[in-house]
Amino acid sequence: MLGTWINTGTVIAGSLIGLAVGDRLPERIRRSILTALGLVTLGIGVQMTLRGTRLFLIIGSLIAGGILGEWIGIERALERFAAWLQARVRIGASGRFVQGFVTASLLFCVGPMTVVGAIEDGVTGDASLLVTKSVMDGLAAMALSATTGIGVLFAAGTVLVVQGPLTLLGGALSSLTEPAVLDQFSAVGGLIILGLGIRLLGLKEIPIANYLPALVIVAAGALWL
Numbered sequence: 001m002l003g004t005w006i007n008t009g010t011v012i013a014g015s016l017i018g019l020a021v022g023d024r025l026p027e028r029i030r031r032s033i034l035t036a037l038g039l040v041t042l043g044i045g046v047q048m049t050l051r052g053t054r055l056f057l058i059i060g061s062l063i064a065g066g067i068l069g070e071w072i073g074i075e076r077a078l079e080r081f082a083a084w085l086q087a088r089v090r091i092g093a094s095g096r097f098v099q100g101f102v103t104a105s106l107l108f109c110v111g112p113m114t115v116v117g118a119i120e121d122g123v124t125g126d127a128s129l130l131v132t133k134s135v136m137d138g139l140a141a142m143a144l145s146a147t148t149g150i151g152v153l154f155a156a157g158t159v160l161v162v163q164g165p166l167t168l169l170g171g172a173l174s175s176l177t178e179p180a181v182l183d184q185f186s187a188v189g190g191l192i193i194l195g196l197g198i199r200l201l202g203l204k205e206i207p208i209a210n211y212l213p214a215l216v217i218v219a220a221g222a223l224w225l
Contacts, residue, residue, distance in 0.1 A: 003130025052187025065214025122170020
């Protein structure tokens, strides 16, 4: 789990740097940083989405996943957990804490680098992909924490909780790294990242977390169909 520990550490380090700098920046600069992060997120989402080749599977998975996530109430549950966490630590404004935690958790954990990197680390001991992801996440944590606050720091726990089991179960999940599966997974993940970018830019408040079941559905569909 070396890669996951490194990734968790860079998110913590980036968040601390962003928090140290953020309060010293004028509001217009912080808005500019958040806009830049939103645009970069949109670009990453588009790049990931274009990898998809099975359009009907991707669309069907996203619709089914959105319905399932809305029925379960994943977004509300994640926000309630973030609010509970903020109340326990009693640091930062509640709204900003929830926004930072939810946004960072999704940004750091939705994508092919999370899955492939964690599985490679578990199966072969090669953590190079997660190290690359760690650098990217650290920079994103720096920018996001400077604008949304300390909630981003606690998203390091989400990285550990998501990537850790993927690494430990690497052998059993190795089929997810096959191109036929990974490309469809990336496409759905890219659409979720696109929605996150739209939310970061303040264009529309999309309940992105509710679409997370689509990742499981598209992976299962690509494996069996």
